[in-house]
Amino acid sequence: MxxxxxxxxxxxxxxxxxxxxxxxxxxxxxxxxxxxxxxxxxxxxxxxxxxxxxxxxxxxxxxxxxxxxxxxxxxxxxxxxxxxxxxxxxxxxxxxxxxxxxxxxxxxxxxxxxNHTSDLHEWFQEALAAGRGSDARERYIFRDGEGPDGAEPPTDWGAAFGGPAWERVEDGQWYLHSFATEQPDLNWDHxxxxxxxxxxxxxxxxxxxxxxxxxxxxxxxxxxxxxxxxxxxxxxxxxxxxxxxxxxxxxxxxxxxxxxxxxxxxxxxxxxxxxxxxxxxxxxxxxxxxxxxxxxxxxxxxxxxxxxxxxxxxxxxxxxxxxxxxxxxxxxxxxxxxxxxxxxxxxxxxxxxxxxxxxxxxxxxxxxxxxxxxxxxxxxxxxxxxxxxxxxxxxxxxxxxxxxxxxxxxxxxxxxxxxxxxxxxxxxxxxxxxxxxxxxxxxxxxxxxxxxxxxxxxxxxxxxxxxxxxxxxxxxxxxLYRDALRLRHLLQAEEALVWTDTGRADVLRFARPNGWEIVTNFGEEPFDLAADAANVVLSSLALDGQLLPGEATAWIAPA
Missing domain, CATH: 3.20.20.80 (Glycosidases)
Structure with missing residues (x-):
């Protein structure tokens, strides 16, 4: 297959x-x-x-x-x-x-x-100093708050790092920060x-x-x-x-x-x-x-x-x-x-x-x-x-x-x-x-x-x-990483692979166009590589004769 x-x-x-x-x-x-x-x-x-x-x-x-x-x-x-x-x-x-x-x-x-700058970025510091309605604030996302005195955030959104997604500044407006409070979101319409x-x-x-x-x-x-x-x-x-x-x-x-x-x-x-x-x-x-x-x-x-x-x-x-x-x-x-x-x-x-x-x-x-x-x-x-x-x-x-x-x-x-x-x-x-x-x-x-x-x-x-x-x-x-990265360039011909049926659901095998093959045994029982074991040039665990151990990968060079 x-x-x-x-x-x-x-x-x-x-x-x-x-x-x-x-x-x-x-x-x-x-x-x-x-x-x-x-x-x-x-x-x-x-x-x-x-x-x-x-x-x-x-x-x-x-x-x-x-x-x-x-x-x-x-x-x-x-x-x-x-x-x-x-x-x-x-x-x-x-x-x-x-x-x-x-x-x-x-x-x-x-x-x-x-998506955002630091709150120490010169633009954000300028926005704080410039106040409501300023051009400097338009580079970020500022909104008035809810409630009679604007003391409630514009929405109940949460930030990715926890807590609310809005922070109030000294003059009463709020700015959006999808992540940390110190990371005000930029306005990409600007x-x-x-x-x-x-x-x-x-x-x-x-x-x-x-x-x-x-x-x-x-x-x-x-x-x-x-x-x-x-x-x-x-x-x-x-x-x-x-x-x-x-x-x-x-x-x-x-x-x-x-x-x-x-x-x-x-x-x-x-x-x-x-x-x-x-x-x-x-x-x-x-x-x-x-x-x-x-x-x-x-x-x-x-x-x-x-x-x-x-x-x-x-x-x-x-x-x-x-x-x-x-x-x-x-x-x-x-x-x-x-x-x-x-x-x-x-x-x-x-x-x-x-x-x-x-x-x-x-x-x-x-x-x-x-x-x-x-x-x-x-x-x-x-x-x-x-x-x-x-x-x-x-x-x-x-x-x-x-x-x-x-x-x-x-x-x-x-x-x-x-x-x-x-x-x-x-x-x-x-x-x-x-x-x-x-x-x-x-x-x-x-x-x-x-x-x-x-x-x-x-x-x-x-x-x-x-x-x-x-x-x-x-x-x-x-x-292992050094060996794999050195050999990896030999595999890189066409960006392609062909899957091969191994007869086991817990073992994956594929071939690259230039003949290199990769076999990964996700199971615990060894997998028999048969004659291909002689062409294994790299493996994450040492072979036992022709057997690839469980939870291991082998690279097989072209014959």
């Missing part, structure tokens, strides 16, 4: 379309490497580790925000879109980083946060807002940036025609119609068509990928359009168990979406917003997992004493090796190449994520557990992250996962 799924790439697009099958490594700058010893990762710290990135074998890095910020939301509250936070370095440091990465053949993607972001895209493109990741790309345009709906009424509205008042509106693509014209001013054109949490494949496809951003994240595997049926459905669906749009899909198992997949896979299946708050619980609703760390790591390596064999681009999150688990033992006093303090989701723990600074050495006060401590506490077990330990161990997770 075979089932071909194809996404064609023209030969003349290979340079310009490097992103189609790229392995992109996400760097959370404040937690990657600290060059000046202040406990906060910085741009010079990234420069100091460019050889590590080159040895890893990635095609590009994606930097989470490094802009001036009060860190009300880990840097996603941007005070200046065209500068570097002085705690992280300077524009000259940024230029040096881009040059160092480009010298090693690594492209650079940066985060753009267009021509100055649109023009300023075009300026920002050119600013970074002129400095050599190769692409952009667009934060909450689906939320920019809003219909705030009065009367405004209540929270309950919002919940009943169709989010797939393109007419929802607050999310995924059709006119947002007019903005991205303007951006695409800017991207295409450069040779090669700058790339973009949308973080768009939308309801249907058809809605996601609009963001991946060649006339728009060109690519959109598929987050389906973030909410999937380590299960063959779920992986098969998600892979087939997303390859079909990519074929229909002419884009390429994206594969993601971990990022700065979710529980590390080694931990997710070491807990009970998502569907049957309870939810409880408390620091003794790892994120994703599982108690520490029910986490099977070894099994989680084993499954994580198998899943990653499967993804790296697929057509499309793969996004890796810093530390997953070390097999890091989520860090749960962070006290309330040490936590930083606003969602933790404001009672939002993320299982009551927030997202700090996946943002703990990386361990580079097995010893030292911050495991080699910096000279003296780290801005989030690192657990003692980080020593086992330090880069210097894993680099010396050919059986480590780091060695």
């Amino acid at each position: 075979t089932d071909p799924l194809l996404t064609e790439t023209r030969e003349d697009e290979k340079t310009a379309a490097w992103w189609r099958q790229a392995a992109v490594y996400q760097i959370y700058p404040r937690s990657f490497a600290d060059a000046n010893g202040d406990g906060l990762g910085d741009i010079p710290g990234i420069v100091s580790r460019v050889d590590y990135l080159a040895q890893l074998g990635i095609d590009a890095v994606w930097l989470s925000p490094f802009y001036p910020s009060a860190l009300a939301d880990g840097g996603y509250d941007v005070a200046d879109y065209r500068d570097v936070d002085p705690r992280l370095g300077t524009l000259e440091d940024f230029d040096a980083m881009v040059a160092a990465l480009h010298e090693r053949g690594i492209r650079v993607v940066v985060d753009i946060v267009p 021509p100055e807002v649109r023009a300023d972001f075009l300026k920002t895209l050119r600013f970074w493109s002129d400095r050599g940036v190769d692409g952009f990741r667009i934060d909450v790309a689906h939320m920019l345009t809003k219909d705030l025609t009065e009367p405004l709906p209540s929270r309950a009424e919002l919940e009943l509205l169709d989010r797939s119609s393109g007419r929802h008042p607050l999310a995924d509106r059709d006119e947002v693509h007019e903005i991205y068509a303007e951006w695409r014209k800017v991207f295409n001013e450069y040779d090669p054109p700058r790339t973009a990928v949308a973080e768009a949490w939308v309801e249907t494949p058809e809605r996601r496809a609009k963001y991946a359009s060649a006339e728009g951003l060109g690519q959109a994240f598929n987050f389906d595997l973030l909410v999937a168990d380590f299960d063959a049926d779920q992986f098969l459905r998600i892979i087939a669906d997303n390859l079909e979406q990519a074929r229909a749009t002419g884009s390429s899909t994206t594969w993601v198992l971990s990022n700065h917003d979710v529980t590390r997949h080694a931990t997710r896979y070491g807990l009970a299946p998502l569907a049957g997992r309870p939810v409880k708050q408390g620091v003794e619980w790892v994120a994703a609703g599982g108690p520490e004493d029910e986490l099977d760390r070894a099994r989680g790591a084993r499954r994580a390596n198998a899943a990653t090796l499967l993804l790296l064999g697929l057509p499309g681009s793969t996004y890796l999150y810093q530390g997953e190449e070390l097999g890091l688990h989520e860090v749960a033992a962070i006290s309330a006093e040490q936590r930083q994520d606003p969602s933790f303090f404001r009672g939002a989701s993320f299982d009551g723990l927030g997202r700090d557990g996946c943002r703990v600074p990386l361990p580079w050495t097995a010893s030292g006060s911050s495991f080699g992250f910096g000279a003296d401590g780290a801005h989030l506490p690192q657990p003692a077990w980080f020593a086992e996962h330090a880069v210097d330990v894993e680099a010396a161990d050919p059986s480590s997770t780091l060695s």
Whole structure:
């Protein structure tokens, strides 16, 4: 039984379309490497580790925000879109980083946060000072309150990080913030807002940036025609119609068509990928359009168990979406917003997992004493090796190449994520557990992250996962990632695969057009590779003769 799924790439697009099958490594700058010893990762710290990135074998890095910020939301509250936070370095440091990465053949993607600014942004400070009815306030979303004295918010909407979505200012008006209070939403109907972001895209493109990741790309345009709906009424509205008042509106693509014209001013054109949490494949496809951003994240595997049926459905669906749009899909198992997949896979299946708050619980609703760390790591390596064999681009999150688990033992006093303090989701723990600074050495006060401590506490077990330990161990997770990323380029001919019937529902197998095959055993019983075992060049667990162990993936070279 075979089932071909194809996404064609023209030969003349290979340079310009490097992103189609790229392995992109996400760097959370404040937690990657600290060059000046202040406990906060910085741009010079990234420069100091460019050889590590080159040895890893990635095609590009994606930097989470490094802009001036009060860190009300880990840097996603941007005070200046065209500068570097002085705690992280300077524009000259940024230029040096881009040059160092480009010298090693690594492209650079940066985060753009267009839905909101920081409340410290000069525009918002101007809006506060200018008062009611001013042109400065028109760049944001200000409204009068309800009730006789306007003391009630314009609506009962809630913010994503908990609490109300409106905040009152000194003169009595209210402003909308879909996320933290310190993140006022911009008014994308305002021509100055649109023009300023075009300026920002050119600013970074002129400095050599190769692409952009667009934060909450689906939320920019809003219909705030009065009367405004209540929270309950919002919940009943169709989010797939393109007419929802607050999310995924059709006119947002007019903005991205303007951006695409800017991207295409450069040779090669700058790339973009949308973080768009939308309801249907058809809605996601609009963001991946060649006339728009060109690519959109598929987050389906973030909410999937380590299960063959779920992986098969998600892979087939997303390859079909990519074929229909002419884009390429994206594969993601971990990022700065979710529980590390080694931990997710070491807990009970998502569907049957309870939810409880408390620091003794790892994120994703599982108690520490029910986490099977070894099994989680084993499954994580198998899943990653499967993804790296697929057509499309793969996004890796810093530390997953070390097999890091989520860090749960962070006290309330040490936590930083606003969602933790404001009672939002993320299982009551927030997202700090996946943002703990990386361990580079097995010893030292911050495991080699910096000279003296780290801005989030690192657990003692980080020593086992330090880069210097894993680099010396050919059986480590780091060695597996390096081997896979080195070999991955041999797989990347056409963006296509053909599924092969394995005779077992818990074993998936597919072939790439140039003859490479990938086999993943999601079950516990070994799978017999027969004569193909002789051509296995990489596996997440060692074969037992011809048998692929349970919860393992193997790459088979052409005979």
